[in-house]
Amino acid sequence: MPRNGTRFDCKNLQAGALFAGAGAGFAAVASGYPLGTAARMGPGWFPLVLGLLLVALGALVALAGGAGAERPASDQPAASPRDEAASAIGWRPLLHVTLSVTAFALLIEPAGLVAASVALVLLSASGGWEFRWTEATALAGSLAALVVGLFAYALHIPINVWPV
Amino acid sequence: MDLFDNLVLGFQICLTWSNLGYCLLGVVIGTLIGVLPGVGPVMTIALLLPVTFGLAPSSALIMLAGIYYGAQYGGSTSAILLNLPGETSSVVTCLDGHQLARRGRAGAALGVAALGSFFGGCAATLLIVLFAPALAAVGLKFGPAEYFSLMVLGLVAAVVLAHGSLLKAVAMTVLGLLLGLVGMDVNSSFVRFGFGLPELSDGLGFVVVATGLFGFAEIVANLTARESRSVATSDVHHLWPTRADWRASTAPVLRGTALGSLLGILPGGGAAMASFAAYTLEKRLSRHPERFGHGAIEGVAGPETANNAAAQTSFIPLLTLGLPSNPVMALMVGAMMIHGITPGPQVATQNPDLFWGTIVSMWIGNLMLVVLNLPLIGLWVRLLRVPYRLLYPAILLFGAIGVYSLNNSVTDLLLAAGFGALGYLLIRLECEPAPLLLGLVLGPLMEENLRRALLLSRGDATVFLTKPISLALLLLAVALLVLVISPAIRRTRDVAFQE
Secondary structure (H helix, E strand, O other), X not given: OOXXXXXXHHHHHHHHHHHHXXXXXXXXXXXXXXXXXXXXXXXXHHHHHHHHHHHHHHHHHHHXXXXXXXXXXXXXXXXXXXXXXXXXXXXXXXXXXXXXXXXXXXXXXXXXXXXXXXXXXXXXXXXXOOOOHHHHHHHHHHHHHHHHHHHHHHOOOOOOOOOO | OHHHHHHHHHHHHHOOHHHHHHHHHHHHHHHHHHXXXXXXXXXXXXXXXXXXHHOOHHXXXXXHHHHHHHHHHHHHHHHHHHOOOOOHHHHHHHHHHHHHHHOOOHHHXXXXXXXXXXXXXXXXXXXXXHHHHHHHHHHHOOOHHHHHHHHHHHHHHXXXXXXXXXXXXXXXXXXXXXXXXXXXXXXXOOEEOOOOOHHHHHOOOHHHHHHHHHHHHHXXXXXXXOOOOOOOOOOOOOOOOOHHXXXXXXXXXXXXXXXXXXXXXXXXXXXXXXXXXXXXXXXXXXXXXXXXXXXXXXXXXXXXXXXXXXXXXXXXXXXXXXXXXXXXHHHHHHHHHHOOOOOOOOHHHHOHHHHHHHHHHHHHHHXXXXXXXXXXXXXXXXXXXXXXXXXXXXXXXXXXXXXXXXXXXXXXXXXXXXXXXXXXXXXXXXXXXXXXXXXXXHHHHHHHHHHHHHHHOOOOOOHHHHOHHHHHHHHHHHHHXXXXXXXXHHHHHHHHHHO
16 A cells, blocks of 8 residues: 555545535535424434534544544555555446446336346446456346346345336 | 243244254355455345345344354455455454465364354353343433433444544544434434435435445455455365364463454444454464464464454344444344334343344354354355456345345435445545444434433433433543543554554
8 A cells, every 4th residue: 555645645635525525515404404402402403513523523634634643554454455456546447336236226127127137247247357248248147047036036026027 | 040041042943943044044145255255244234134024033133143253254264265355354364374274284274263263152152141131131221311322432432443544433423423314303204315305205224325335335446456366275184273273272262252252342343353453462472473474373263263252242232232333233223123123122021032042043153154164165265266257246236136125216226326436435535434334323313312311301411421321431432532542552552453
């Protein structure tokens, strides 16, 4: 894992901005809800307080993250290969995984489980490192058959198998 | 003899053919996903939740629990044979376990890991039997103020024990609490952060968020790093450890049991933390610390025992107080709710079959694991030869079906895809997702108890300080924070994590 200062600060800055932004968003929406009093809290009270707290925490992460409470990078367990190899953002896998689940979501009701499964498998497989059409098609076909047998017939989960 | 009657009840529940079957199914699935890197118990249990809908509640919990502790057994197999942790709780097992394997002693390492796990699991289950009913009795006396303080303590402990930056862990927890508030407010039926989507009025589904953050995001992260899985398996024989191994492992197994049981109870602890701590402890206590990292059997025995003990004792806060101490336990809350059981101290008295059945099943499950695992190691190894490029579309597909079948909701699927992208972003920014998930579960509970406590005290916030149990819990939380922030402790803690 790269340990040079700039990358670290950059990550803290981005994380801090993310937290502060999310907190501000929650607080802004919550401030429009009835707040109530401490004895009789309205629905807006708790989220407003938490949202403001998150803004403050985000600022702290962005500002003090480099020194203060930061622990050395090496304390992360070297759990997965990503810790060593990840230096660039994996746009390609990110795009393919997100798209494949989205496609499944959009296809499952109109087109059924078979079509949705095949779409998910083909879209996600094409985001990997080694992609072969024949292999991916075979995988898509066998997985579709497996999930139809398992979920629709064995477990009787109410789900469309074919287009309606 | 009350305890005896309860245990008999537990055995009566477990020793039916169907529950034995579900227990076996759970531990086999658990071992399977434990062996495979990149598929964890959180994702698997999230996936199987909708499937358990049709089962009896005790069968569902027996199976899901089996997945969790079964994964601890499986994780060590890939760590020792392939230097590849199947689970995060087996990361430290790689250090010495794989060195042993390279010296042709894989069998001894696997044997010690399995037998240590068995001992740790059984001892921790005994602890549950002895202490859970008493703790549940204390829990029944808790009012809203005590519950709120207990949850504060839980979240503080979760933050303290999380890896990485403290501040980020706190921020992730608060973000989780906020996400937990999405949906209908129970007190006023006011829909918060719904943005006009009717699906959001029930709140963000825990399974949706967990599948996105842990399942989908993990796949993207794994794909970003190029696959490098070398299957360099040496032949495994002589699974039974030698006499010298026994002698070297006995003390580490006992220490690992104690340490793991303790860390498992603490919120945020769980199996991964326990194995790290046990490894550090063994290295500290060893007369030859230089042997660690070069195939010291103690470095396998301690952590593998500890992670299994912790996996068992982490059920204690769930079964007695209804509080999940880690994401897996949070899913167990979901499993109980599906069957209309509200987790809390009343479970032990109102659903004794569920309570004692689950506890006894842990012992039976551990027995199954140790009997099954050793002869089946060859099969698990062959499974590891399946390349990730064939595996991840399958994981993704099962995850998507799991999310959809929970409510037959397309919105849930789109949300899970979104949380997958968010989870990857958070991994990139070195923010641990586990505290967020705990916050998500505890958010509504915390608000509920805070409101009730303040309503009862007519807005007097000192109620949290004047009730003795509540005060003690809060003081404990403050003490934990002070300990971690104080520079001297932090330095030793950093050193501990580095090793």
